[in-house]
Amino acid sequence: MELRYLKRRARGAEHKSMRVRDGGSGTPGGLIRRLIDATAAAREHLPDDCLWAYHNVGGLRGGIFDLKHQLAAWALRHGISDDDGKPLHLLLSRLRKTHKALWYTKTEGHMTRFAVGHSREVAARHYADLPSLRPLHET
Incomplete structure (x- = not known):
């Protein structure tokens, strides 16, 4: 699996990618797929395409700040x-x-x-x- 992400502190080279092992839940790719599945319903109600979704007192949130x-x-x-x-x-x-x-x-x-x-x-x-x-x- 190839991950593409934004690293805000890497001035001039913010866009990154890396290949990770993909398979069962014990692999990085498997864990990410599980996270995508677990947050799918919540992410349908968010305006952007955040991987991290959670609910707190303020309601549904996307991203970690x-x-x-x-x-x-x-x-x-x-x-x-x-x-x-x-x-x-x-x-x-x-x-x-x-x-x-x-x-x-x-x-x-x-x-x-x-x-x-x-x-x-x-x-x-x-x-x-x-x-x-x-x-x-x-x-």
Whole structure:
């Protein structure tokens, strides 16, 4: 399956595409097909062709804009707390860096395999140059 998407922060190269494995629900393509099926009825009532559709107090919405309140409510609802017992404040940007750091370790720093979805320069500057990854570079 080929995915085409808009990456707003990629100035000058916003339109992206990537091929993903397609098959059963355990594959990226299968998961996307499941999401398309699950949101089909809601998307019929939206003015644009958003993949993400949800209903909240304000009614039917398309797209994801600010998850801060939804993440806080999710953490509270599931009893996920920080070391002080307060609802955990999730920062998706940190989760992404954690995931990228694990992927960098798994690829043993092989930049071509690691940089999927980014230019090599962006991958190196934003994700590979983390203090926790320095032992990989220094050995």
